[in-house]
Amino acid sequence: MVALVAGAAVVASAAVGGCGSDSGKKLTHPPYTVKSIQSGFVTVKDIGKGAVQVQDSDHGSHVIYTPPNSVPTCPYVQRADNITVAVQPDVEPVGGNSTGRFIVGPPNPEQSSLPVVTQGAVVFTTNALADTGMKAVLAESAKCPASFTILGGPPIIVGDYKINSRAFKSGGWTGFAQQLAHTAPPDLGTTTYDDLTTVVAHKANAVIYFSYAEIHKIGQRADSSAKAEKLAKTTLGRLG
Template sequence: MRGAERKAFRSRSTAVAAGLLALGVLAGCSSESPAPLTKPPYTVESVRLGLVSPGDLGEGATEIKDNGHSSHVVYTPPNSIPTCPYVQRSENVEVQVEPAVEPVGGNPTGRTIVAPELVGASSLPVVTQGAVVFQNSSLVEDTMNTVLAEATKCPATFSVLGGPPTVVGDYKVGTRSVEINGWEGFAQHLVHTSPAEVNPDTYDDLVTVVVRKANAILYVGYAQIKSVGKRADSDEKVKALMKTTLARLG
C-alpha cells in the first residue's frame, strides 16, 4: 500500500471510529432514565405526577376519585394515611389501633383508585393511593412518626368475625422498612383468607406502602386476588411499580 493510500485508509478508519463512538454516546444517552417531571419542595399538583395512572397498570385500567364512603365495606377518611387496614372490623384485637391517621397541617391530594374497568376476573390490581404535602419539615416528621407508631401496633394476626362476607376471615400482617428513589418509609403486607364455607378458592394479597420525602408523604395500596396455592407477589409488584412512578418526582 502506497503512502497516500495508507494515509487515506487511516483517515477513513478514524472517521468510522469517531462515528461509532458518537453512536455509542447517543445510545448511552437514550438508555438513561428520563428526567424527573418535578422536584422538592412539592406541591399538591406536582406530587400528583408521581401517583399511579391507568397507563402505568396497562390496558383495561381506569381511575376514579374516592369522594365518600357509601361503597366502602371498610371506611377510612379519603384524606387519611393508612396504618393498619381492616383492623377496625376486628373483634379480637387487644391493643387499640387506628386504621388510619388524619394529618394536621397538611394539604392532601385526595384519594384516587386505579382499577380494572370491568368487575370480574382480571390480571390487573386495584391501587388505592394519595399523598399529603406539608409546609415545613417538622409537620412532616410529626405526622410520619404518628403513622409509624400506629403501624407498629398493627397486630401480626387478627380476625374479622362479622360483617360483609368479603372481609370476614383471618388476617396476617408483616411490615418492613423500604427506600425507593429517595423516598423512605414502610411496606405492610396483609394476607386475608376467608373461611372455607365462604370462599375456599382465593385469598386477598394487599401491600400498603407509606413513604416520605422532603415535604410530602405518599401512600399506595396494591391489592390482588390470588388463587389459593399461588404465591403472594404484591410486595414485589408494588415496589417495581413505585420505582417507575416515584422516578417522576425528583
C-alpha cells in the same frame, strides 16, 4: 374474594382523566405541592390495558371506610375481633393538604388479572410538619398485629388476616411496605384470597401512599409486595 379491593371498586362509567404522568422522567422536586405530587401518581398506562382511573368520592359507603385525607397504617383492623391493643387503620396528619385519593384498576377486579392501586398523599407547608406527620403514621403502623380475625360483617371481609411489614427506601423516600393477606373461612367455599401491599413513604414536605391489591387463587404465591414496591419506586422516581 374481593375484600381488599371492594372498598375501592373501580367503575368504568366513573373514569376520569388522570393524575400522574406517562413519562418516566423526573417531573418535579421538593418542596412539593399537591399538583406536583399528583404528577407522580400511578396511571392507567402503569397498570396495563383495560385499566381505568377514578377519584374517591368520599361518600362513606365503602365496606371499610377511611377518610381520603388519611394515611393507611393497619387496613381493616377496625373490624378485628381478637386484638388486645387499640390500633387505628389510618392517621389523619395535622397541618397537611390532601391530594385526594385516586384509584387505578380494572372495572371489575373479579374478572381481570390487573391489580387495583389506591393512592394519595398529604402535602405540608414545611418539612418539620411532614416529619411529625410521618412519625405519627409510623407509631400507629407499629401497633398493627401480625394477625387478626374478622368474625362479623359482610361476607367478603370475614376471615383471617396476616400482616408482614418491612422498611422501604427509594430515591430519598423512606417508610414501610406492609403486606396483608386475607383468607375466608373454609365454610364459605372460596377458592381465592386477597393480597394487599401498602407502601407509605416520606420525603421533604410530603407523605405519600400506594395500596396494591390483587386476587389470587388458593395455592398461588402472595407476591403483591414485590410488585407494589417496584411500582412505587417507578412512580416516586418521577418526583425527584
